[in-house]
Amino acid sequence: MPVLIDEEENIAHAPDQDGICRRIILLREKKVLLDTDLAGLYEVSTKRFNEQVKRNLGRFPADFMFQRNADEYAVLRSQFATLKQGQHRKYLPYAFTEHGAIMAAMLMNSPRAISISVHVVRAFVQLRALAAPPVHPAKRPIGFVTPEDRTASP
Template identity: 55%
Template sequence: MTKDQLLPDEIIANKIYYIRGQKVMLDRDLAELYGVETKRLKEQVKRNANRFPERFMFELTKDENDALRSHFATLKQGEHSKYLPFVFTEHGILMLANVLKSETAVEVSIRIIDIFVKLRETFADQTEIWLQIERLKGKLDNQDKNMEIVFRYLDELSERIQKPPEVVPRKRIGYKSDDL
């Protein structure tokens, strides 16, 4: 059984969060996937801090961490790490595989990057679908307005047909023989 069969995409995708406008993964989830302790992962990051600028990795604030913890009802205060977690962007995950230097880290990182790419493609496809829907809505709105005008004209026409205008006798023009 290959690593791909052991680790379904859904498991990895469920460990991707949207924080500070970026798709990221938590240090503890990456440590689990890479088969290392979170403590060791963080040590490597700190030793290679110059490889992890803010756009690759950042530490969660207490509020962000509390909000994230509220998503997991099973986590109890104080039961897990007393340190705030690091989160890694797609580029940070790739860099992390380089500093961990294990075969597992490289394989898992490639899988994670593939999933990030799939998510980006799915989002782009959905965005295009939404844009097409909005264009159709605009066309339908215009057609609704045009249909409204057509129905108004039809209503006026049907009123004229049902109630023809009164015919007023016309006065004769010219010489009248009765007047003599």
């Protein structure tokens, strides 16, 4: 039986679209969300989120998810002035592409995750639209008449 989603309830509890866009970073020439950000959006702990991912690694090919290397993580950690006790990670973070984020939502299998995945996809689409060059309509040759032009004439 399909799960019905209360659109008004999900909009009320949905994160800000721009907030999701700000969490998307460019890493290895791919736009990705980190595991901590996805876990926060899906309202689960990062540990539980990564456990689910590790149990289902077959669902995440290299173009859906990859683990950051030590150098990439060192750059990320250097951006924070201080870390509180117990706030550092034992393991390197995972990075999820748009498709990986959708797959992760399927693993979480909750109404919240389903709702958030829609917003995540919209954020990736919004960023793609901003990065795309403007589309200009093709110029028609002089004297070229389309069927629509013929019906519009009196």
